[in-house]
Amino acid sequence: MQTPVFLDHLPDASSVSGRKSERYRHIRNKALIELLMDEDVAWVERDCPACGAPATESQTFGQVFMPFQRCSGCNTIYARRVPDQPVLDRLRAAHPAARSEGATEDEDSQAREFEFISILNWISLSDGRGDRRLRKVLDYRYSSHAPDWEAAVGRLSQSRSWQFLPLDADAAGADFADLAAALKADAPDVVLIQAEMDRVAHPEKLLATIKANAPKGTLVFIASSCADGLEYELLGAGSPSFIPLDRLAVFSISGLRSMAERLGYTVREVSTPGRRDAVILDQHFRQAANTNVPFWSGFFRDADRNRLYDLQILLQRSLRSGLLRFVIQT
Ligand SMILES: [Zn+2]
Numbered sequence: 001m002q003t004p005v006f007l008d009h010l011p012d013a014s015s016v017s018g019r020k021s022e023r024y025r026h027i028r029n030k031a032l033i034e035l036l037m038d039e040d041v042a043w044v045e046r047d048c049p050a051c052g053a054p055a056t057e058s059q060t061f062g063q064v065f066m067p068f069q070r071c072s073g074c075n076t077i078y079a080r081r082v083p084d085q086p087v088l089d090r091l092r093a094a095h096p097a098a099r100s101e102g103a104t105e106d107e108d109s110q111a112r113e114f115e116f117i118s119i120l121n122w123i124s125l126s127d128g129r130g131d132r133r134l135r136k137v138l139d140y141r142y143s144s145h146a147p148d149w150e151a152a153v154g155r156l157s158q159s160r161s162w163q164f165l166p167l168d169a170d171a172a173g174a175d176f177a178d179l180a181a182a183l184k185a186d187a188p189d190v191v192l193i194q195a196e197m198d199r200v201a202h203p204e205k206l207l208a209t210i211k212a213n214a215p216k217g218t219l220v221f222i223a224s225s226c227a228d229g230l231e232y233e234l235l236g237a238g239s240p241s242f243i244p245l246d247r248l249a250v251f252s253i254s255g256l257r258s259m260a261e262r263l264g265y266t267v268r269e270v271s272t273p274g275r276r277d278a279v280i281l282d283q284h285f286r287q288a289a290n291t292n293v294p295f296w297s298g299f300f301r302d303a304d305r306n307r308l309y310d311l312q313i314l315l316q317r318s319l320r321s322g323l324l325r326f327v328i329q330t
Contacts, residue, residue: 010309011275025243031091032065032245035083043081049203050076050255052262062237065244070227076255077227079248082201085176089169092199097145105148112152118273119223120156123190126219126269126327134219135160138188140179141167141196163188176209183213190219197224197256198247204259207328211263214330219268222326227252229322230315231277234296240280241322253319256326265328274321278308 035041047055053073061070067080127134137160143149144167153162163186171178183191191210197203210220226232227250231239241247251259253270260267285291285300303311315321 010279010305010312012279021240027095028243028245029065031095035087035091035245036066041083041087043083044201045081046078048073048076048255049078049249049259050074050251051258055080062242062244064237068237068244071252071255074255074258075227075252077232077247077250079244082248085172085174085201085205086169088199088201089167089172092144092167093169097147109148109152112146112148113156115146116149116152116156119192119194119221122325123160123192123221126221130219132189132217134189136186136188137162137190137192138182138186139164139192139194141165142192142194145195174205176206179206180209180213183210187215188218190221192221194223197222198250199245201248203249203251204263207260207263207265211265211330216330218330220265220326220328220330222256222324222328224256224324225250226272226274226322226324227255228320228324229272229274229277230320231280231322233320234281234293235284240284251324253324256324260326260328265330267326267328269325269327270319271325272316272319272321272323273325274315274323275312277315277320277322278303278312280322282308 045055047053048058048069048071051071051074053071055069057073058069058071061068061077068077069080070077123134123137137157139153139162143164150164153164163182165178165182168178191214193206197206200206207220210218214220225241225247231241232250236242242250253272257267257270281296282300282303285293285297291297299307299311312321
């Protein structure tokens with residue numbers, strides 16, 4: 001199994017905070033409150049969605065809006081109750097992703113290109129290792145998150161066929177029927193699941209659907225937020241990245257690994273290539289004048305860009321960044 005490190009430049013503080021992300025947070029929290037107040041919505045109690053450990057053996061992670069647990073067995077963070085998947089899908093379809101507030105079309109499209117090149121490089125790493133050329137990619141739902149995604153893929157993906165399966169609230173259903181049908185019809189080499197595992201009600205069902213309907217040997221590339229990240233360890237539910245409705249399950253490395261292996265997948269690669277942890281934490285500790293966390297308050301008070309860069313590399317190397325990537329094989 002491989003654990004690559006992605007040496008990269010640090011993002012600017014202005015790109016990780018500000019009005020744009022605050023506004024998005026308010027929109028999602030408003031949607032969650034409306035969902036909680038809707039008496040027709042049924043909520044299902046659950047145990048740890050990653051390793052299955054009972055919720056009674058977990059710790060409280062947060063209580064704002066609704067209870068979130070931190071699994072004592074695998075460190076995964078999860079909402080104690082979730083609604084049905086079709087409810088979540090209809091909600092997302094009703095509030096489609098918009099262009100970032102305040103960003104120009106060019107800025108947004110450059111950000112998508114940067115993101116896409118990172119994904120292409122990631123897939124290319126696996127291309128060299130296996131015996132199978134990874135020509136056909138099935139991109140599940142990410143184009144519905146990111147309005148400029150399809151255009152960036154169109155400009156930059158020369159050698160691979162890229163099929164988008166956007167969110168379709170009517171076709172998906174509780175069992176991801178749209179995904180099952182696409183896998184049977186097109187037999188892709190790669191299934192790309194970006195920013196989806198943390199948003200769906202039953203992530204195990206999503207991976208089980210792929211396992212049941214994709215040909216043996218298919219590679220599934222998963223990118224998601226990571227519960228082992230330093231930001232969640234230090235700031236908990238107060239972390240700027242924690243938006244409850246978008247983080248119904250924040251997997252730990254061991255949690256996602258145990259789920260994948262339980263479903264019969266082989267784990268090929270694990271990494272946490274996040275770029276933002278050090279900058280987010282730096283900003284937090286500089287703003288929160290009263291915070292006095294042993295070691296870290298002093299660390300960030302004295303940190304310059306070089307030290308933040310070193311910390312970010314350390315987090316990647318030790319699988320402690322806030323973004324995880326898995327490659328698993330059916
Ligand atoms: Zn667990």
